[in-house]
Amino acid sequence: MSDAVISINNLRFSWPGATNPVLDIEQFQLQRGRHLFIQGASGCGKTTLLNLLTGINAPDNGSVRVLGQELNALNALQRDRFRADHLGVIFQQFNLLPYLNILDNVALPCSFSRRRKHKAGDVDGAAQQMLEELQIPVSMFQRHVMDLSVGQQQRVAVARALIGDPELVIADEPTSALDSDNRDSFIELLFRRATEHQSTLIFVSHDQHLASHFDNRINLADINRAHAEEAA
Amino acid sequence: MRLISVAVKSAWNRRLSLSLTVLALAISVMLLLGVDKIRKEAKSNFVNTISQTDLIVGGRSGPVNLLLYSVFRIGNATNNVSWQSYQEIKTLEQVKWSVPLSLGDSHRGFRVLGTNQDYFKYYRHSGDRALQFKTGAAFNQVYDVVLGADVARELDYALGDKIIVSHGLVSTDFSAHDDKPFTVVGILAKTGTPVDRTLHVPLEGITAIHIDWQSGRRSAFSIDAEQALKMDLQPKAITAFMLGLNNRITTFRVQRQINEYAEEPLMAIIPGSTLTTLWHTLSSFELVLLAVSSLVVVAGLAGMLTTIISSLNERRREMAVLRAIGAHPYQIVLLFVLETLLIILLSIILGIILLYTILLIFKPLILGWVGINITVSALDWQQWLVLAVITVSALLISLIPGLIAYRRSLQDGLMLRV
Numbered sequence: 291m292s293d294a295v296i297s298i299n300n301l302r303f304s305w306p307g308a309t310n311p312v313l314d315i316e317q318f319q320l321q322r323g324r325h326l327f328i329q330g331a332s333g334c335g336k337t338t339l340l341n342l343l344t345g346i347n348a349p350d351n352g353s354v355r356v357l358g359q360e361l362n363a364l365n366a367l368q369r370d371r372f373r374a375d376h377l378g379v380i381f382q383q384f385n386l387l388p389y390l391n392i393l394d395n396v397a398l399p400c401s402f403s404r405r406r407k408h409k410a411g412d413v414d415g416a417a418q419q420m421l422e423e424l425q426i427p428v429s430m431f432q433r434h435v436m437d438l439s440v441g442q443q444q445r446v447a448v449a450r451a452l453i454g455d456p457e458l459v460i461a462d463e464p465t466s467a468l469d470s471d472n473r474d475s476f477i478e479l480l481f482r483r484a485t486e487h488q489s490t491l492i493f494v495s496h497d498q499h500l501a502s503h504f505d506n507r508i509n510l511a512d513i514n515r516a517h518a519e520e521a522a
Numbered sequence: 523m524r525l526i527s528v529a530v531k532s533a534w535n536r537r538l539s540l541s542l543t544v545l546a547l548a549i550s551v552m553l554l555l556g557v558d559k560i561r562k563e564a565k566s567n568f569v570n571t572i573s574q575t576d577l578i579v580g581g582r583s584g585p586v587n588l589l590l591y592s593v594f595r596i597g598n599a600t601n602n603v604s605w606q607s608y609q610e611i612k613t614l615e616q617v618k619w620s621v622p623l624s625l626g627d628s629h630r631g632f633r634v635l636g637t638n639q640d641y642f643k644y645y646r647h648s649g650d651r652a653l654q655f656k657t658g659a660a661f662n663q664v665y666d667v668v669l670g671a672d673v674a675r676e677l678d679y680a681l682g683d684k685i686i687v688s689h690g691l692v693s694t695d696f697s698a699h700d701d702k703p704f705t706v707v708g709i710l711a712k713t714g715t716p717v718d719r720t721l722h723v724p725l726e727g728i729t730a731i732h733i734d735w736q737s738g739r740r741s742a743f744s745i746d747a748e749q750a751l752k753m754d755l756q757p758k759a760i761t762a763f764m765l766g767l768n769n770r771i772t773t774f775r776v777q778r779q780i781n782e783y784a785e786e787p788l789m790a791i792i793p794g795s796t797l798t799t800l801w802h803t804l805s806s807f808e809l810v811l812l813a814v815s816s817l818v819v820v821a822g823l824a825g826m827l828t829t830i831i832s833s834l835n836e837r838r839r840e841m842a843v844l845r846a847i848g849a850h851p852y853q854i855v856l857l858f859v860l861e862t863l864l865i866i867l868l869s870i871i872l873g874i875i876l877l878y879t880i881l882l883i884f885k886p887l888i889l890g891w892v893g894i895n896i897t898v899s900a901l902d903w904q905q906w907l908v909l910a911v912i913t914v915s916a917l918l919i920s921l922i923p924g925l926i927a928y929r930r931s932l933q934d935g936l937m938l939r940v
Contacts, residue, residue: 344846346845366850366851367850370845370848370849370850370851371848371850373846373848374847374848374849375848377848379846379847381842381843381846384839384843385843386843387528387532387840387843387844388535388840389531389532389534389535390528390531394531398528398847399847399848401524401525401528402847402848402849403848450847
């Protein structure tokens with residue numbers, strides 16, 4: 291049990307005012323170090339699930355344990371702190387703050403989490419090393435985010451998600467803005483770096499083709515009973 | 523990187539629109555401080571029209587009336603002071619100096635004041651500023667005249683010019699003392715007081731021009747200027763006189779003594795306190811000015827609110843990113859509060875710089891135009907208080923966009939779709 295990165299039991303969640311839950315998951319577990327691909331068409335509750343896993347929303351019923359921590363037992367502020375300390379998040383695009391340079395963008399999570407700052411040690415040094423690992427040219431470090439290609443921006447986002455070695459990295463459609471060549475190499479890179487930094491990766495996409503990169507994959511529709519009932 | 527540095531860099535990224543906001547606010551801050559400054563200077567200038575004179579004595583009427591005719595040359599005295607009373611009071615042991623004032627004649631709309639040379643010695647305004655001669659010197663002869671700065675400028679008089687004084691306040695040909703012209707011997711520097719609009723002649727001169735007059739008309743036999751000089755020119759009465767005391771502590775005692783003077787109904791006023799009373803009756807316009815400039819500040823703050831709120835949409839992603847990284851919603855609110863603090867502090871600093879630049883540039887011009895001497899001094903506690911109120915109001919206003927962003931970031935969560 292302690293090895294489970296995520297453990298969900300009898301989870302139910304519905305939006306305020308709605309009668310039917312959008313999410314109803316009886317049981318789900320993910321072991322440490324095993325990257326997971328969650329496939330789901332839009333509207334099947336992906337976003338809701340990610341909001342629950344990251345502690346943005348709290349479930350109505352049941353339990354969501356992340357890294358052994360029962361999120362229900364935390365208040366909103368504590369969940370924000372938990373997210374800052376233990377989670378890295380990558381969006382499909384626009385991950386970076388346009389007014390910070392690339393290095394500052396990567397270092398940003400360390401200013402919200404003392405734990406990650408501590409783990410990173412020399413924050414600027416760690417950020418530079420991460421960027422080098424992700425093949426961002428040194429000459430770009432002080433540059434503006436707008437000077438990067440979309441592919442480069444996503445790689446900077448990976449560096450930001452991984453700085454200070456958070457235990458869990460959640461990537462929400464990170465490749466949707468990339469072309470197919472870049473897409474495969476990006477996933478390779480994400481995989482390798484997550485493994486090196488001992489982070490467990492949860493990769494969410496509607497795109498079934500990407501599933502082939504992962505050993506461990508689920509279709510959200512299979513575990514979400516709310517959706518199955520509605521379909522039935 | 524701290525939140526403050528994120529706020530600064532975010533603001534810098536939107537520097538064009540924000541700098542316009544800062545400029546507008548800076549101008550409104552400058553206006554408010556400037557109006558307040560001018561208001562206070564005008565008041566202190568007014569209250570300092572006459573200074574270091576402990577008492578002004580005249581025939582019994584109202585204090586404001588006495589002040590108006592003796593200092594501001596407005597209106598007329600209802601009663602005179604006899605020469606004998608003046609002599610008795612000026613020799614009281616508490617009295618250090620005295621200056622007689624005799625009014626009633628005019629020259630082309632400007633008042634003529636009969637006095638003696640002590641006037642130029644003892645008259646003080648704006649604290650301890652004495653009268654200074656721009657050209658020439660004090661009068662020496664009976665038919666000498668010293669002009670105030672405005673009189674000389676507006677009527678274009680120079681030293682040596684001859685001036686005819688009119689009897690009373692209306693200048694008509696038949697009421698002119700045209701047989702006894704005065705010669706300009708001195709022109710005073712600008713003071714910003716009614717002195718600028720006064721012609722000063724010796725008391726004896728006033729007596730001389732009236733020597734052949736009776737009941738406001740020329741009498742049948744005239745006495746020419748030369749003859750008049752040989753006669754006794756000591757006046758029988760004067761309009762009022764100024765007193766300086768050896769010790770200010772005795773002011774109230776001497777004032778009471780004069781008010782209870784048995785031989786003649788007299789009245790003594792303390793000019794400073796009467797000036798303050800008079801100012802209060804005139805001061806409603808300054809409230810209007812202050813209200814208007816306060817509204818300009820309100821408009822500036824409203825402009826700031828508009829700018830920040832209109833940036834909310836483009837910053838929606840920024841908030842989602844910060845939330846994902848672990849920012850609490852209250853930190854999102856704080857981001858707006860910090861940005862506003864930055865804007866308002868910059869505006870205040872810029873406003874103060876603008877104010878002092880303009881004051882320094884216009885100080886000599888204002889002195890020349892209206893005679894108000896603007897002292898360039900540090901902001902007083904009231905002005906700091908006003909700035910503090912502006913800052914706090916701005917921070918309270920910033921809670922509006924802050925809370926909108928807060929609510930949105932809760933709704934949006936992490937997975938903001940673009």
